[in-house]
Amino acid sequence: MNVQKTLVIVLLITMSLSLLGTYSSLQRISGLKSLTGAWENGTTTRGSVNLTISQLVNINFTQDRVNFGAGFVTPGLAACQLETNTANPSCGWTYTTPRSALTLENQGNANVKLNLSNLNYSQSFIGGTNPGYAWSWNDPENDALQNTCARAAPVNVINEDTFVNISATNEVLNSSSQICSMFNASDSNDVINISFRLLIPSDAVAETGKFDTWTATVVAV
Amino acid sequence: MVIKEEVSNHTVLVLALLVVLVVAGSTWLVLNRLNEVEQTMPGVSVVEKNVETRIDYVSPEMAGSIGLSILPTPQEGQQ
Numbered sequence: 001m002n003v004q005k006t007l008v009i010v011l012l013i014t015m016s017l018s019l020l021g022t023y024s025s026l027q028r029i030s031g032l033k034s035l036t037g038a039w040e041n042g043t044t045t046r047g048s049v050n051l052t053i054s055q056l057v058n059i060n061f062t063q064d065r066v067n068f069g070a071g072f073v074t075p076g077l078a079a080c081q082l083e084t085n086t087a088n089p090s091c092g093w094t095y096t097t098p099r100s101a102l103t104l105e106n107q108g109n110a111n112v113k114l115n116l117s118n119l120n121y122s123q124s125f126i127g128g129t130n131p132g133y134a135w136s137w138n139d140p141e142n143d144a145l146q147n148t149c150a151r152a153a154p155v156n157v158i159n160e161d162t163f164v165n166i167s168a169t170n171e172v173l174n175s176s177s178q179i180c181s182m183f184n185a186s187d188s189n190d191v192i193n194i195s196f197r198l199l200i201p202s203d204a205v206a207e208t209g210k211f212d213t214w215t216a217t218v219v220a221v
Numbered sequence: 222m223v224i225k226e227e228v229s230n231h232t233v234l235v236l237a238l239l240v241v242l243v244v245a246g247s248t249w250l251v252l253n254r255l256n257e258v259e260q261t262m263p264g265v266s267v268v269e270k271n272v273e274t275r276i277d278y279v280s281p282e283m284a285g286s287i288g289l290s291i292l293p294t295p296q297e298g299q300q
Contacts, residue, residue, distance in 0.1 A: 004230065010237040014244055021248030028255040061285040068289035075294055082289070093289075102285040112281075126291075196287055204291050211288035218281050 056108040057220050059183075063103035066196060069095045073202040081132070082198040092200075102194040104216050106185045112218035114149070114180040116194075120212040121166045132199025133212075134163040137179065137192055147189040149180035163197050182221050 066084055071093030073080045080091035084101040088094075106112060122133035138160045139148035149160075158164055158179065184190050194214065 007230070007233055007237055010234070010241060014237065014241050017241065017248060018244050021244070021251065024248070025251050025255065028252070058280045059283050060280065061283050064283075064285040066285075066287040068287075070290035070292050072292045072294045102287070104283070104285070194285070198289070200289075200291065202294075206291045206293040208290040208292075209288065210290060211286050213284050213286050215282060215284045 053109070055110045055220060057110050057112055057218060058106075058108035059112070059114075059216055059218050060105055060107050061102055061216070062105050062191075063100050066099050066102060068093060068099055068198065070208065072206070073200055073204070075202075078202055079130075079132075080200045080202075082196075082200065084195045084197075101196070102214060104192045104194065106183050106190040106218075109185050110220045111185050112180075112183045112220055113178055114183040114192075115217045116177055116179050116214060117217070118166070118212055118214045121168050122199075123168055125210065125212050126198060126200055126204055127207075128201035128204030130199075131201050131204060132165060132197065133167075134165045134197045136161055136163045136195050136197075138195070139189070139191065140193055141189050141191050145189065147186070148184050149192060150182035150184075151179075152181040163195075183218060 068082050071080070074092040077091055080093065081089055082093060082099075083089075084099050086098055088096060088098075104114075120133070122131045125131075125133050137149070137158065139146070141148060180192075183192070
């Protein structure tokens with residue numbers, strides 16, 4: 001009887017140890033969040049990545065030159081009119097394919113205010129009697145949306161696709177001529193074409209290498 | 222003929238003690254292994270990564286040009 005009692009006690013101890021060991025093992029294993037080694041017992045590891053994209057103001061004339069080439073007004077005509085994106089008028093100039101307009105693109109990531117300026121006007125650029133030097137602008141991308149060039153006051157009121165003559169008495173373009181109050185940076189609405197129409201009178205003085213420079217200046221909105 | 226052998230209480234007691242030793246040893250081994258796992262865990266570290274995309278080149282002004290040449294009108298009779 002004494003031996004049996006001892007046996008019962010020993011078995012109880014065995015069961016207790018087994019249960020205790022199992023419980024302890026379970027407690028330890030539950031502390032492991034996963035096999036990645038991460039713990040969740042109050043010492044959470046956190047990583048962070050900071051990304052800063054700087055504002056970039058960057059414009060570019062992707063078509064930076066309009067060259068009508070050489071010619072003279074066909075004798076007998078009073079003048080010859082040259083125009084970008086238009087076929088040769090057959091009045092004395094020899095180019096065969098239409099001349100492309102200047103193309104200005106906002107290649108940055110910031111919407112900007114756009115100012116345009118140039119150096120000459122009709123008389124200083126072409127000369128002769130009643131010369132013509134006109135320009136216009138349009139937005140070829142998604143034109144219907146009219147999102148490329150917002151024109152709020154005090155922007156000069158120069159409507160799209162409307163030629164404006166640059167004469168001595170109508171110097172539209174100067175350093176303060178803001179064309180767009182917001183020139184869009186969106187890739188689908190960030191291009192402006194600047195077109196030209198020249199009227200060369202028959203008495204314009206012959207000269208090679210006549211040129212005018214157009215400067216686009218922008219500041220971030 | 223059936224041979225019936227009786228196991229003595231003493232033998233049972235010895236076996237029970239063996240069970241106790243085996244269970245205790247097993248438990249100790251498991252706990253010891255878990256402790257080793259804990260010690261080989263990677264240390265806690267905070268990763269702070271700053272990635273800054275900065276483009277220094279800014280072009281707020283660009284120029285284009287328009288040009289032509291006006292040639293002398295050929296004299297009458299010239300080709």
